[in-house]
Amino acid sequence: MQTSLSFQVLSAPLSEKVLLAFRKNAGWDNRDTSALGASGQWGGQARWVTVESGKKRVAIARLELAPPQFCFVSDLIVLREHRGRGVGEWLMQQIERHCIDLRIPRVLLQPMADNRAFYEKLDFVADPLVAGFLKKDIRPLQRRLLPF
Numbered sequence: 001m002q003t004s005l006s007f008q009v010l011s012a013p014l015s016e017k018v019l020l021a022f023r024k025n026a027g028w029d030n031r032d033t034s035a036l037g038a039s040g041q042w043g044g045q046a047r048w049v050t051v052e053s054g055k056k057r058v059a060i061a062r063l064e065l066a067p068p069q070f071c072f073v074s075d076l077i078v079l080r081e082h083r084g085r086g087v088g089e090w091l092m093q094q095i096e097r098h099c100i101d102l103r104i105p106r107v108l109l110q111p112m113a114d115n116r117a118f119y120e121k122l123d124f125v126a127d128p129l130v131a132g133f134l135k136k137d138i139r140p141l142q143r144r145l146l147p148f
Helices: 016-026 087-101 113-121
Strands: 005-009 045-053 056-066 070-078 106-109 134-137
Touching: 005 087, 016 056, 016 070, 045 087, 056 087, 070 087, 087 106, 113 134
Parallel strands: 070 106
Antiparallel strands: 005 045, 045 056, 056 070, 106 134
């Protein structure tokens, strides 16, 4: 994995130009930029997060926060030249930490067929209530009691 990664929570929505560039890099044909707004389809608040490597933005994700129930992750894209280096896994860990800080206990997402295995590797499981969705219950790290 790259060593100089930083996680950023954006205070304003991602620009349409940046979102379209990331979608094009990912091979997505969808030009729908309705995801840019500050309100989410789940009734929560939408927030963009990014991963920076040095001064370059290498990954983005949209979080729809619906505390205290869940966070819905969408539009997660790692630039092609940074894939396979652990950036996506690192980003998901940072999103989980962000949710823990906000006292949100569950992360939901709707994977594409070609990336379902990636999320399952990160302990996401099929949501029995919503077909096609994966969920992960997260809890703050608990202190381990080690034998002396």
